[in-house]
Amino acid sequence: MQLRQSILLAAVSLLSVTHAAPVSTEQVLRCTITDAAQQAYLESSDLDIWSHGISANSPTDIRVKNAAERSALLATGISCETFIEDLAALISEEQVENRLAARQTGDSYFSNYQSYAAIRSKIQSWKSTYPDYFTDLGSIGKSIEGRDIPAFKITNNKSTGPKKSIYFNGLIHAREWISGSTTMYQAHKLLTLASTDAQVKSLLDQFEFYVTPVSNPDGYEFSRTSDRMWRKNRRVNRSSSCKGVDLNRNFDEHWGVAGTSSSPCQENYRGTAAFSEPETQAIKNFVLSLPNRAGGIDIHSYGQLVLRPWGWTATPSSGEAQYKRLGDSVQAAIRAQSGVSYQSIPGADLYPASGATDDWMTAKAKMAGFTIELRDEGRYGFVLPANQIVPTGEEIWAGVKAFAEYLAANEMPDLTIPPRKL
């Protein structure tokens, strides 16, 4: 019986190797853009660009929904290789794994991607388990569909003077599921080590950590229930059948200037005005209410990158040397923990994009605003297997400690003040 099963399996896998995926299959292509005409084609198309190369000649991952989109793309002369052969198959595998993980007994919270409701229950349980360290801040505002955006604070009761604030933002992009898990994982580490680990104790003496693990709850739920590849919020756009605003283009920092679209059908649609969306308004008001803001990390996937200012322009920031040191220390800590390489670069080296959370934090909230793009480098892309939640959480925990230690020891320069000429 077992033998027959494995022969069958071998035959099936042989079939999937020898036969190309059917023409209607959604695929992810890894392409090299070589000239301005090809770039213009991408910008004018409705294609879903998953990631952009970090230099002019490095590859760009593009999702094509069917054979027609694939042929039209290849007809421009852009050279591509098939990177994810069958995206739908990858998503179904993920669903099977999620169901299996859900059946596990014991505390399996981080063995699976959790729903919005499960994230909120975890917050409630922390409230009763760690009353000395955890403060539930309730809702910072409602999403466009009326869901609460949860927030909490972690610190200790020791007050040796005013503490600095560090902010973590998760799941502003719906399909980047690993972002929510990793953000919650950082809170889990802070709480479980709060009373026992000397370094964590000292960090909690000096900092208050503020967290919004799901800042785009509507998009996240939609990506769990209807369209796994959903990125934006769920705004109904006037005079368009396309829904959603890219919340990471909706902040009031060079809004609309670079890497953003005025078309509601595009994944990077910026909205009708800066802060047109209730989610970005809520984040803004919350962050501006935090005392002694030192730094913030907006957590995304994928690409394995530690991104520092600026994201909207390729012109180096006036504090480039300091910011590079901070980013490099995060990257080095990650590598030392897991051996996984993240690149530490200015955001615009990935591609310039304005109106984003990171630059807004730096320029307007006057804190060190970073983005981290988590695992992987494109093998699974957004559909990162759940067994990578804990390893990703652990390596970012190393990075987060380095981030906080750096901010404890250094005052970061205000990048909106031009440097004094010597």
Ligand code: 0X9
């Ligand atoms: O495009 C984005 O919003 C981020 N990449 S993602 O693939 N997760 O969508 C990168 C944002 C980097 N920051 C700025 N360019 N300001």
Ligand code: ZN
């Ligand atoms: Zn993102």
